[in-house]
Amino acid sequence: MKTDVAVIGTGLSALAAARTIQQSGRQVVLVWPGLSSLYFLFATVDVLGYPTADATEPVADPGGAVARLIEREPTHPYARAGIDAVRAGTQLMLEWFKQAGLAWEGGLDRNFLLPTATGTPKPCCLAPASMTNGDLSRPEPIVLCGFTGYQDFAPELAASNLKRQWSAAEVSAVRVTAPGYGPDRLFTSVDLARSFEDATFRDAVAAQLRERLSGDTVRVGVPGVLGLTTPNKTFAAFQRAVGHPIFEIPTVPPSVIALRLFDRLRKHLQESGIEIIWSAPAHAAQVTDGRCRNILLKAAGHELPIEAAAYVVALEDWVDGAFRAGVHTVRDPFFHRPLAWNKVPTDRTAESLFSTQPFEQVGYALTERLQPADENGKAIAQNVFCAGGAIAGYDPSGTKSRGGMAIATGYRAAREALAA
Amino acid sequence: MPDTSTGVVVIGGGSTGAGVLRDLALRGIDAILVEKGDLASGTTGRSHGLLHSGGRYCVNDEQAAIECVEEGRILRRIARSTVEDTGGYFVSVTEEDREWEPRFVEGCRRTGITCERISLDEARRREPALSRQVRTVFWVPEDGHLDPFYLVVGNVESARRRGARVLTHTEVTGFLRDGDRVTGVRIKDSKTNEEGSIACQSVINATGAWSGLVARLLGVEVKVVPVKGTMVVLSRRLAHAAINRCHKPGDGDIVVPGLSVSILGTTSAKVPHPETLPIEWDEVRRMIEEGAMMLDGVTTARAMRAYAGVRPLYDLGAEAEGREMSRNFAVIDHQVRDGITGFTSIVGGKVTTFRLMAERVVDVAAGHLGVRTPCTTAEVPLNDREEPLDQLRHRPSLLGVPKPHGDEPPLQPLLCECELVRPQDVAPWFRDPAVRDLEDVRRRTRSGMGPCQAAICSYRLAARLVSDRGLDGASATRAMADFLETRWRGVRHVFWGSQLRNMQVTTGLHMELYNLDRELMKSPLPRPSRNLPRPLAGESQGGGDSAEPAEVAGKR
Numbered sequence: 001m002k003t004d005v006a007v008i009g010t011g012l013s014a015l016a017a018a019r020t021i022q023q024s025g026r027q028v029v030l031v032w033p034g035l036s037s038l039y040f041l042f043a044t045v046d047v048l049g050y051p052t053a054d055a056t057e058p059v060a061d062p063g064g065a066v067a068r069l070i071e072r073e074p075t076h077p078y079a080r081a082g083i084d085a086v087r088a089g090t091q092l093m094l095e096w097f098k099q100a101g102l103a104w105e106g107g108l109d110r111n112f113l114l115p116t117a118t119g120t121p122k123p124c125c126l127a128p129a130s131m132t133n134g135d136l137s138r139p140e141p142i143v144l145c146g147f148t149g150y151q152d153f154a155p156e157l158a159a160s161n162l163k164r165q166w167s168a169a170e171v172s173a174v175r176v177t178a179p180g181y182g183p184d185r186l187f188t189s190v191d192l193a194r195s196f197e198d199a200t201f202r203d204a205v206a207a208q209l210r211e212r213l214s215g216d217t218v219r220v221g222v223p224g225v226l227g228l229t230t231p232n233k234t235f236a237a238f239q240r241a242v243g244h245p246i247f248e249i250p251t252v253p254p255s256v257i258a259l260r261l262f263d264r265l266r267k268h269l270q271e272s273g274i275e276i277i278w279s280a281p282a283h284a285a286q287v288t289d290g291r292c293r294n295i296l297l298k299a300a301g302h303e304l305p306i307e308a309a310a311y312v313v314a315l316e317d318w319v320d321g322a323f324r325a326g327v328h329t330v331r332d333p334f335f336h337r338p339l340a341w342n343k344v345p346t347d348r349t350a351e352s353l354f355s356t357q358p359f360e361q362v363g364y365a366l367t368e369r370l371q372p373a374d375e376n377g378k379a380i381a382q383n384v385f386c387a388g389g390a391i392a393g394y395d396p397s398g399t400k401s402r403g404g405m406a407i408a409t410g411y412r413a414a415r416e417a418l419a420a
Numbered sequence: 421m422p423d424t425s426t427g428v429v430v431i432g433g434g435s436t437g438a439g440v441l442r443d444l445a446l447r448g449i450d451a452i453l454v455e456k457g458d459l460a461s462g463t464t465g466r467s468h469g470l471l472h473s474g475g476r477y478c479v480n481d482e483q484a485a486i487e488c489v490e491e492g493r494i495l496r497r498i499a500r501s502t503v504e505d506t507g508g509y510f511v512s513v514t515e516e517d518r519e520w521e522p523r524f525v526e527g528c529r530r531t532g533i534t535c536e537r538i539s540l541d542e543a544r545r546r547e548p549a550l551s552r553q554v555r556t557v558f559w560v561p562e563d564g565h566l567d568p569f570y571l572v573v574g575n576v577e578s579a580r581r582r583g584a585r586v587l588t589h590t591e592v593t594g595f596l597r598d599g600d601r602v603t604g605v606r607i608k609d610s611k612t613n614e615e616g617s618i619a620c621q622s623v624i625n626a627t628g629a630w631s632g633l634v635a636r637l638l639g640v641e642v643k644v645v646p647v648k649g650t651m652v653v654l655s656r657r658l659a660h661a662a663i664n665r666c667h668k669p670g671d672g673d674i675v676v677p678g679l680s681v682s683i684l685g686t687t688s689a690k691v692p693h694p695e696t697l698p699i700e701w702d703e704v705r706r707m708i709e710e711g712a713m714m715l716d717g718v719t720t721a722r723a724m725r726a727y728a729g730v731r732p733l734y735d736l737g738a739e740a741e742g743r744e745m746s747r748n749f750a751v752i753d754h755q756v757r758d759g760i761t762g763f764t765s766i767v768g769g770k771v772t773t774f775r776l777m778a779e780r781v782v783d784v785a786a787g788h789l790g791v792r793t794p795c796t797t798a799e800v801p802l803n804d805r806e807e808p809l810d811q812l813r814h815r816p817s818l819l820g821v822p823k824p825h826g827d828e829p830p831l832q833p834l835l836c837e838c839e840l841v842r843p844q845d846v847a848p849w850f851r852d853p854a855v856r857d858l859e860d861v862r863r864r865t866r867s868g869m870g871p872c873q874a875a876i877c878s879y880r881l882a883a884r885l886v887s888d889r890g891l892d893g894a895s896a897t898r899a900m901a902d903f904l905e906t907r908w909r910g911v912r913h914v915f916w917g918s919q920l921r922n923m924q925v926t927t928g929l930h931m932e933l934y935n936l937d938r939e940l941m942k943s944p945l946p947r948p949s950r951n952l953p954r955p956l957a958g959e960s961q962g963g964g965d966s967a968e969p970a971e972v973a974g975k976r
Contacts, residue, residue, distance in 0.1 A: 043933060056942050117879070118900075119893055120942075122935035151835060151843070154883030160893025161939065183843065186833045250933060252876055253925070318924040325916045327705075344701035345915040349923075353908040354901065354937040357927060359920060397931040 002307045003029040003275075005417045006295065008282055009314030009322075010034065012042065012403055013388025015265050016089055016410030017312040017417075018274060019096050024418050028274055029306060031297060033281040033333075034320045042403060043224065043250030043257045045126035047090070047108065049400025053356045058123035062404065063087065063108030077391045078401075080366055081408040089411030090404070094126065100268040102261065103129040103232050113137060115144075115221060117153050117249050119161030125404060128257060130226060130235045133219050134247035141169035144221045144249075145209060148175050149183035150192065152251040153223035176208040192225035193256040197234050206241035213244060224248040224257040231260050280304065281321070285311075285334035285381070292381040295334060310383040310417035313372065314410055315390040317363060322390070330362050332390075335372070335380055339363060339392070356395045363392035370413045383420045385413035421609055425619035426452045426585070428785060429605050431592050431634055432627035433457070434464040435568065435771045438575035439778030439797065440626050441586070445579035446800060447786060447793040452618055453576065453584065456591035456610055458860045460572040462694070463628050464771055465863055466729025468651050468685035469678040470662055471495065471503055471566035472772040475510055475535065475558075476669055477747060478527030479520070484747040485531040487773045492562050494775060499802040502571045506677055508563025508662035509543065510535075512556040513713050517667045521556060524666055528560075535560050547659050549716045556666065563662040565678045568771060569863045574802040576854075581804070588854040595623070595638050595763075602638070602762035611856060622785050625765040626778075628732035629694035635765060640758045642765050643735035646694040648728055649686035650703040652914065655722040655871050658682045658715050665714060671703075672710025675718070680839065680870070684711040684718065688731075697728040699913050722918045724871055725910030734768030749773065751781045755788065762788070836877040838870020846881065850888040858882070858903035871919070873907040875926040879934075901940055904930065 004026040007017045010033060021028040047062035048069065059065040066086050070079040078086065090108055097104040106112060106126035113121045113136040121136050134142070142162070144155035155173035163171045179201055181187050195201045209220065226248055227234025239246040250257045270276060280297040287293070292311055297304040313334065315322035323339065324331050325348075330340040340362040342348055348359040364372035364386045371379035372386050387409035389396070396402035430440045433455025444451040455461075474488035496503055512518050528535035536559045543557035544550055550557070576586055589610045596604035596617060604619040627634045628644070635642040657677040665673035676683045684707040691697060704726050711718040734750055749769030754760045766781035779795045786793070835843045849855045849864050858881050861867060867881065868874030882900035885891040891899075904926070911919060930936040 046932070049935075050938075054941070056938065116934045118882075118897055118934045118936060118939060120935040120939040122938070149833065151833070151880040151883065154879070154886060156886045157883045157893050157896055160886060161897060162893075164894060165942065183833065252879065252929060252933070255933075318921045319928070321921060325920045327916050345704075346701065346912045348915045348920070349908075349912045351912075353904050353927065354931065354940055359915065360924070360927065397927050398937065400932060400935070402928075402932060 001029065001304065003027045004308060005029075005310050005312060005414070006031060006306045006308040007312040007314055007414075008033065008295070009312075009316065009388060010320050011314065011316040011388055011406060012045070013316075013406035013410035013413075014312070014314035015269070016093060016407045017314050017387055017414040018269060019092060020089075020411050020414035021418060022269070022272065022274055023092070026418060029308070030269065030274060030276045031280055031282060031306065032276060032278050033315070033322050034279065042261065043255055044114070044124035044128075044131065045093070045106075045403035045407065046123070046400040047086070047125035047404025049111065049123040050398070053395050053398025058113060058121075059111055061109055062111055062125045066108075066404070075393070077366070077394050077405060077409060080368065080370055080391075081405075081412040085412035085415070086404065086408040089407040090126070092411060093407055096265070096268075100264050101232070102264050105129050105132050114247075115142070115158065115162050115166075115249060117158055117223070117251055119144075119158035119163075119165075121162070121165055123400060128231075128248070128261075130231060130246070130248045131224075131250075131257070132247065133245040134221055134249065136166050136168070139168050140217045140219045140245070141215060142171045142221055143213060143218055144171065144173045146173070146175045146223065147178040147181060147192070149181055149185065150178070150187075150223065152189060153249065158221075158249070174209070174212045176205055176212065179204045188254060189223065189225050189251050189256045190228065190254055190259070192223075193228040196225060196238065197227050197230055199237065202234070202238050203241050206238060209242050213242075219245040219247065221247050221249050224250045224255065228256060228260065277304070281333065283333055284336070285384070287335070287381045290379070290382050292384050310385065310420040312385050312387055312410070312413045312417050313364070313390055314387040314406075314413065317360070317389040323362070325359075332364065332372075334384075337374075337380070356398050360395055360397060361393050363390045365392050369416050370409065371416075383417070385416045385420070387413040421607070421614045421616035423617045423619070424452070425604070426450050427620060427789070428622045428624060429454060429618050429620045430624045430626055431605070432462075432625070432630070433459040433572065433576075433586070433588060434462050434626070434628055435460070435572055435575070435774035436628060436766055436769065436777050437626035438572040438579075439774045440624050440766070440782055441579040441584050442575040443778045443782040443795055443797050444786075445582035445584045446796045447782065447791060449786060449789070449791060451579070451584050452620075453579075453586045454590050454592055454605065454607055454618070455586070455588050458588050458856070458863060459576060459586070459854070460569045460863055461859070462630070463729050463732060464568045464572055466651075466727055467568050467771050468674060468676050468683045469565050469568055470674055470676045471564035472770070473508060473560045473562035473564075474531055474533045475508070475524070475528060475560045475563065476664060476674075478531045478533055479523045480668070481747055482527070482531055484770070484773070485527065485533065487748075487776055489532050489562070491773045491776050492564070494798045495566065495772075496564075498798065498800065499571060499574060501803060502567045502574055504565040504567075504679075506564050506661045507559065507561045508664060509547065510558040510560060510664045510666040511550065511554045511714055512666045513551070513553045514667075517665065518556065520667045524558070533560065534562055547661065547663075549658050550663075551712065551714055551716050553713055558666060560664075563664070565662070565676060566771060567679070569866075571771070571774075573864055578800075578802050578804065586854045588860070589856045592634060592637070600760050602760060620762075622762045622764070622789055624781055624785050625763065626781070628767075629730045631732065631765055631767050633694075638760065638763060640754055640760060640763075642752060642767060644767055645733045645735050646691050647731040647733050648689045648691045648697050649731060650699050650707065650726060650728045651683050651685040652704055652707045652726045653724045654682040654684065654718070655724045656681065658717050658721060663714050665710075672707045673714075675711050675715055679866070681724065682721070684708065691730065694730045697730060699726050699728050701913070704913050722871065723914035723916075724919060725873065725907070726913035727910050732768060749777050749780075751784050753784050835880050836865075836867035836870065838872050839866040839868075841865050841867040841877070846884065847888070850884055858885075858899050859906055862903070868903065868907060872922055873911055873926070874904055875922070875929055878903050897936070897939055901936060
């Protein structure tokens with residue numbers, strides 16, 4: 001198979017890269033190695049939540065903060081991508097979301113501060129419109145609403161934590177019954193999301209909720225289950241039926257909010273004619289004379305070579321299974337180079353789960369043009385460019401910057417691929 | 421905490437202490453068990469869970485082997501819900517192993533262990549994962565898996581139904597004395613630091629590797645040697661039966677299929693203190709390498725975590741160290757040995773023989789109290805019913821804890837998908853005052869013990885701390901973080917392959933979706949002094965709190 005640019009990856013960076021190339025009018029093939037990390041990790045796009053991994057005060061202006069970070073740390077992947085890529089990539093994605101029918105809000109000039117399912121405020125830059133009524137810079141009191149028997153959103157726990165950290169107004173918790181669901185039935189967020197697309201179900205929940213609400217200004221936080229395939233319509237109808245501003249709060253995988261994003265963008269790419277090769281892990285790159293000639297995929301029952309003028313490697317380090325961690329050595333799936341070596345496996349981790357983890361920082365070292373670099377800093381292949389979690393040396397969890405980094409590097413890597 | 425009194429105070433909530441408590445209860449003796457951590461949080465819960473047929477000891481430690489044979493048969497009778505009859509194999513790999521074979525066969529014959537040599541073909545038919553290096557195979561049908569958590573909780577629940585009381589997370593800090601007579605213990609709640617005392621007529625020291633430290637509070641010496649053993653948990657069962665190396669007991673020579681996992685064990689190293697149990701990479705590596713000599717798939721299976729436990733070897737004064745020391749046990753009657761009345765220690769031994777150990781020490785202690793009721797722990801079933809083993813999962817109902825939901829609906833919700841734990845399996849424990857944190861819930865239900873290591877169920881359990889216990893969000897969140905950190909400490913030692921991949925979901929979920937790192941950072945929550953308050957009103961806690969010294973009940 002031949003194409004102009006091959007993008008390998010399943011996450012936000014791969015999507016951003018594919019979209020960038022598509023917008024330029026060139027041909028792109030998207031290769032998915034495994035299940036998308038979007039299913040597991042994403043609900044919002046976090047550009048920069050905190051200036052450092054141990055800062056306690058959230059960033060107010062993510063665009064400005066990234067610019068300052070680039071000045072401070074010239075080898076940071078954000079610096080490699082460049083502030084222009086951050087801005088252009090974010091713009092591209094917001095426009096794409098809109099075109100794909102996803103209602104998202106936000107921009108680089110400010111962070112939302114949204115309550116999580118534990119009640120902790122979390123800064124994020126772009127979010128589905130169904131979440132932004134929860135912004136804690138707004139003064140309205142909050143009622144958190146859970147469903148009887150639904151274990152992945154506990155309004156009592158979340159309300160108690162939120163109350164401690166947010167004093168602008170009252171916070172309280174209620175539980176209502178979702179018709180047909182209860183403590184005796186096995187169900188997931190996805191089941192609830194499908195039921196919410198049914199008007200009778202939705203109205204029955206809304207009616208219970210209305211009875212429990214007092215005060216005109218109150219807004220209601222619910223778990224992120226308001227519709228799966230028709231979220232905009234479902235959300236609007238539910239909000240209307242309740243008669244108060246509603247906001248969703250993302251829950252554990254399978255996270256409905258992440259599913260909506262991933263499935264919609266994937267379909268939109270396919271509708272616009274982009275070829276997607278499913279579940280085909282790439283397991284080798286053939287490099288001669290400093291250029292990658294093709295990559296080899298393990299497709300159903302045979303080996304499929306993909307030949308492109310340029311390649312964007314947009315892997316999400318671990319979750320999509322691209323990197324292979326042996327007991328001592330981590331190898332990449334293309335060039336089979338050791339990306340990290342540890343004397344003992346324990347060295348890949350911090351003592352506390354809640355710290356910056358060395359294993360999160362494993363990835364490709366980069367040239368200035370985002371090419372994977374060898375130990376001397378030279379490009380392994382002139383026409384391969386790297387984006388997203390596969391880049392070495394940053395901590396997306398502590399600084400809450402996974403999404404922004406994915407988009408900026410995805411955009412920049414795609415621009416480089418187009419120029420190559 | 422209020423002062424109270426009882427007949428006998430049992431110190432130690434491992435298998436021995438739990439067995440002692442049950443033995444006392446069955447003899448009608450009023451008793452309180454005091455444990456500084458949780459039940460089965462010391463040696464017992466950190467064992468590899470092999471119900472020994474005795475084969476491992478039949479050459480070098482004949483007495484221990486004979487006790488294993490007898491106790492194994494008793495446990496299969498009285499504690500069906502804690503034993504899985506996996507059977508076991510002893511396999512020879514090297515020339516040295518071959519030389520051990522005649523001694524092993526002779527040892528089995530002398531100690532009465534059923535043992536049958538089977539052909540390699542037959543062995544491979546039964547256990548396809550047996551390594552090509554295996555040269556000889558003996559079938560030992562009485563090896564099995566003993567669930568250590570369930571065993572301890574089962575003994576304790578059996579005793580509680582007969583009026584015994586349990587204080588977990590309560591440390592004995594000293595003794596009350598009247599001259600050379602022990603009249604009680606001073607206690608401290610290790611979560612709240614509240615102090616109190618229990619007046620009693622007799623104290624039984626069943627603290628295993630901690631026995632020396634407890635005896636020292638009374639100024640007497642008990643020489644136990646704490647010997648560390650490290651184990652590795654694989655995420656699935658590689659073999660149907662327990663696989664032992666047929667050789668002189670050494671490192672990494674047992675693979676035990678326990679419920680949904682395989683446990684590779686173990687090492688042997690003397691440690692200065694029973695709570696100093698660092699896990700070395702070299703030990704983890706050796707467990708995997710040695711296990712791979714017996715079974716294929718050990719190196720490629722998903723390792724979930726590593727953990728270390730401590731054996732309570734009793735120094736009988738011999739020169740022997742570590743594995744050379746007997747796994748036998750001894751009752752120390754301090755009245756005879758040190759002239760102190762009302763204090764008895766039980767030392768050495770192993771989980772498989774806990775019941776016999778309890779019987780022997782209670783014989784001595786009860787004798788001093790003038791109670792002549794014979795021991796019945798070998799006859800009365802642990803759950804007071806004869807019920808077949810439920811292999812699928814742990815159910816409090818098997819321990820005689822009433823089900824909150826009545827009849828079970830067909831497709832039921834799960835709280836921990838990895839280990840198939842349902843909400844109603846955890847619910848009763850949130851009403852139990854002995855359950856003080858989420859690790860305590862884990863030990864009783866297995867929630868959080870599967871491949872994801874509590875990534876998902878920790879939130880659901882924390883939610884129950886708020887809804888079922890009335891905890892505030894800060895304390896519940898801290899409990900959730902503590903629970904995850906405890907799991908993390910074990911996972912770090914096997915941080916490669918699929919487990920590493922899974923852990924990015926854990927960090928992503930808790931740091932990026934929940935922002936839990938900032939929750940912990942922003943409001944540095946104090947270690948909860950009252951992590952789990954006493955249950956809400958309406959729950960009886962059993963036992964009287966009268967300050968009068970209690971008569972030993974039921975001197976029949």
